[in-house]
Amino acid sequence: MISAPVLEFATVGLGLLLLLIEAFATTLPRRTIAFAGILGLLAVFVATFFVATPPPNGGFWNFYTADPLALFFKRFAIITTILVLLMMIDYAPVVRAFVHGATTEAGVGEFYALPIFTCAGLMWMASAIDFIMIFVSLELVTVSFYVLVGFMRRNAASLEAGVKYLILSAVSTGFLVYGITWIFGVTGETNLARVASAVIAGVDRGPALFGMALVLVALGFKIAAVPFQIWVPDVYQGAPTPVTAFLSVGSKAAGFVVLLRVLAPFFMLPEVQRLLVGIAVLTLIYGNLAALPQNNLKRLLAYSSIAHAGYLLIGVVAFAGNAIAFYLVAYLLMTILSFAVLVVVSQTGGDSIENFDGLSRRSPFLAFAMLIAMASLAGVPFTAGFFGKFFVFDAAIRQHHIALAAIGVITVACGFYYYFKVVRAMYWEAPVANTAIPVSALTRVAMVALMIAIVVLGVYPTPVLNALR
């Protein structure tokens, strides 16, 4: 049995070790660093199953918890990072082309090492129950994402995405700390449980709500909710594709964990509920409508990620932790799968939907993987995406948010149109070329595993639903 914080320290140690290997073992093939990272993360993943029950509160445990929710999202972060690292191995040629250095391999090693620090940040965030801890771990994630988004220094789009992400993310940080300041000012506490008891005991509502609204702005930015979504399409399009996938899954999941934890003390206030319903409705409508005319697949997935934030927000309004956790797992599987196919296909052309024309005849395997991913994103029955939406709507109806659930169902129909635009291009258009697209064996295995997971969870969702109990 190990103490829970050891997991994060091991992850940070792994990242530092990989950076040292990168710096000193100059002749080592860079790919080895990625494999070492994946193996190290797998070891940490196994270790999450042997975590000792934490002692009752006191000292360090006022900042940090190892409850089932935290452990669940630690595993979530590790799996996401492993899949992103696999994608990065496929993406390395593009990075090499846009980072110039003393050798052709310059920069690739850091590209493999940085996600591990992000992963450590995500894991800490899953456990954070104090505003100070939340702030610091959120910043560990954000600062490492700054570097990753703008990583391709000679690529105009990547740099521009980096600058935009930097500025807008820093603004959201400003809102977060200022909001925390006010919550601290009213309650005199930074620990979430004690903030909750202070709010129940009765506090000055005006300043408390003001602080909470500012914190909601900052978290809305992280989860890409309307009206704080302006950065999403540009940053998603410009960033290196594996980083886009990481942003859309990791950053969003972390945002929702923090949202669930932070909202708990304030949830009984009707103003907060109304605010959340408003944001959810706007996010659902904007994300789905803006995705309709997109022709660039990365941009389409960016708007789709906004739309999914809307469905997840329905779960938040109903405060259904299990439904949100299941949705995030389904979202992880289908988003990573679609980005993995995109990484492979885009290297033969570009990110547009036209590059997928006739893919079913060029590479039936890739086309089928994309079909599964798109069907699940749209919410076709017998895929994980269907149950994700089902549980969220179900929770909303139980809480008598009928109108919200109705808007959700209508926007799902809208989603079918743009997801099946990709499917139509793959199966009904004439191919742009006749050459098959090469897929490495490792990527193939990962894609098959993701497809199986999507279908299995679409038929038998119980294991994930029970993981939180």
Place this chain on the structure above:
Amino acid sequence: MVTLGDYLVVSGLLFTIGFAGVMLRRNIIIIFMSLELMLNAANLSLVAFSRARLGPNGLPDYNAQVFVFFIITVAAAEVAVGLAIIVALYRARQTTHVEDISTLKF
């Protein structure tokens, strides 16, 4: 006598000036300076709140003051990475104006 309210007004002003600077200015370096102003507004009000809440032993609440140190450290890290990205942008484009950064359509 300077009261808690006075400090909060100053910190609110700092935050507003910082946010207005981010929204209105067009030079990325100035935008970055305004961002620091927003963080410092939070620092000021945290210290003010901490001084205003003297504990039973007459000492201020140190939670907030520790938080200030964390904010200062994180802000420094953010500046280090942020300026590096801005320098890379300047090398590629010879500009730090936001109007010139429009490869990706909004």
